[in-house]
Amino acid sequence: MDAASCSGVLSRAKLPVSNLHKFNQTLGSYIVSVSCQSSEGLNNVNRVSSQALAYTVRESYLCGPVQRRNPAGICAAGVATYGENAVEYESHAQAAEDKVGVLLLNLGGPDTLHDVQPFLFNLFADPDIIRLPRLFRFLQWPLAKLISVVRAPKSKEGYAAIGGGSPLRKITDEQAQALKTALEAKNLPVNVYVGMRYWYPFTEEAVQQIKRDRITRLVVLPLYPQFSISTTGSSIRVLQNIFREDAYLSRLPVSIIRSWYQREGYINSMADLIQKELGKFQKPEEVMIFFSAHGVPVSYVEKAGDPYRDQMEECIYLIMQRLKDRGINNDHTLAYQSRVGPVKWLKPYTDEVLVELGQKGVKSLLAIPVSFVSEHIETLEEIDMEYKELALESGIENWGRVPALNCTPSFITDLADAVIEALPSALAMSAPKNISQEDDHNPVRYAIKMFFGSILAFVLFFSPRMINAFRNQLF
Structure with missing residues (x-):
């Protein structure tokens, strides 16, 4: 999505775009300490060289002035896109000669206690x-x-x-297999790999398998709809470090799908799930639609230009517009969960909003874990147990929760389309070592x-x- 289209959507939602522009301008020079989306994190802002992040700020990866829109008018997965015919020709024709790989990136979680x-x-x-x-x-x-x-x-x-453990690995493996099947159905044979940031299979393991398989073109797909320096940004930096050290990998054409919250398929899939869950309430029209997103420290947004908040607000706007197109006009609100530590996090906080809604007389509420596409501890324990209990104690009588997308067919199909659209923009990435990292070895x-x-x-x-x-x- 180009700057004008980004601004247009945000303008309709009455949302600021300054942080998006600031992020595009400064990511090459700044990076911050990140708070991982597992409810465990600390923060501090730090600078790194623009060279160390050169490949992450390629103009074709950013929702900025140089990016072109596809014919549908939707920013296609956060990468440069081409006309429909060009995408189809380049991706499929090239795939006949290339050995294409797709790397899914996720957080990871402990398999056992x-x-x-x-x-x-x-x-x-x-x-x-x-x-x-x-x-x-x-x-x-x-x-x-x-x-x-x-x-x-x-x-x-x-x-x-x-x-007794996180289901994240199992679900991500299932998503990988479903994506592989969907791409094969679109006549694009691929190898799909899973790389976790903090647990098995680690990103390093996935990359080594990619190298052993002699992949010649790679699409990197972080399983985070909205970009944040605390999730996608952190995972990309790991890849950059690995690729920099290897002659083969540093020449491998790679396309990184930085965000995909604005894709038609994702928006439709979310709207479908919400509409289905609303139908389970006795009076669907009275249900408050409650979006709960994972939070990040305010400093990431205000000091480092993290686009996460703007992207999240735009995402909610797009979902609600799709629901309104279907005649669903429920009230909705957005709050942020999983804050930790003494620093300021994005507000409003989920737990505080739940209490306020109960005090205002809201009786029916549908919770939506909008920043998560897989069930894990923050949906199954934090939302389903902690927040549900708090909501009921606060006076909310009817509680519902939209499930994570997991392997929803329309969602997987859209990810497959995103991969096909991203292939033509694959470029080799490399960056020089810096002295501090050499010293660490x-x-x-x-x-x-x-x-x-x-x-x-x-x-x-x-x-x-x-x-x-x-x-x-x-x-």
Whole structure:
């Protein structure tokens, strides 16, 4: 979607676009510490070189002035698009010679309760989650170990409540197989891979399999509808680091689908699910449609230009417009869940809004996990258990919840279309190493940092005051 079309949609929704433009202008120079969408995260803003993110800000990947619209008038998956004939010809004709791969990116989650603590360690050991000043980066792993140990008991309770582990891997594998089948039905044979950010199968494992399979053209599809530096941005940086180190991968043509919340197929699929669930209420017209999106710290939006909030608000607008086209004119609201730590997160907060709605006399509510396409702990435990209980206690009598898209056929078909549309824009990506990353691979330097870092971490973080702060404020 070009700048004019982005502005047009947002204008109709009375939404600002300044952050979208700011993000397009500054992503090449800035990146921030991210808060992972698993209810575990810290924040801090940091700069990196534009070279380190050169491939993520290719003009063809951004919803900016250089991007062209497809004939349908919808920004096709966040990449440069061409006319329908060109897309069909280039993708299918080229595919006859190429070996095409599709890499699905997702967060990952512990398979068993035993995996919870090491999963959390992987999460907090990521310098994009806890971004320390350069002088204190040697504390990354000791700090991650401490936080994961302190946090694990509470997290285990949540996973135990949904069966003892996350269903995310199973569902993502099913989505991968469904996507492969859908693409084959469109005469595009592909290999589909799954790469998780913090648990098995890791992104690194998926990339190595891509290399072994000698893939010659790759489409990267993060399973996050809206772009955020805390999800898609973090996963893309991992890929950039891997590809930079490998001669074969650095020359591999890659197309990254940065966001797809505005696609017709996604909007229709969401509207279908909402309409179906509304029909289960005794008085559907009286139901409040309650969109609950995962939150991010306000600093990401206001200081780093993260487009997440604008994209989320535009997404809600598009879904509601589609429902209105079907004669559904229910009231709706948007709130943000899963905030952690002492920093300010996007408002309004889901838990606070639920209480307010109950006080205002709302009796029927349909919750929609709009930022999630797979069931996991934040839908099955946080929404279905915690928020449902809070809503009923607040006076809401009739509760419903729209399921995640999972393998909904219309949704999978649209993802397949997004892959086909993205293929022509595949370009090789590479970036030079930087000195700090080379230093991190020095085994002697690393051992010294870890030794002194562990001692300092023990002194600083195992004091009763610090432990209490971790338990009561940060988590």
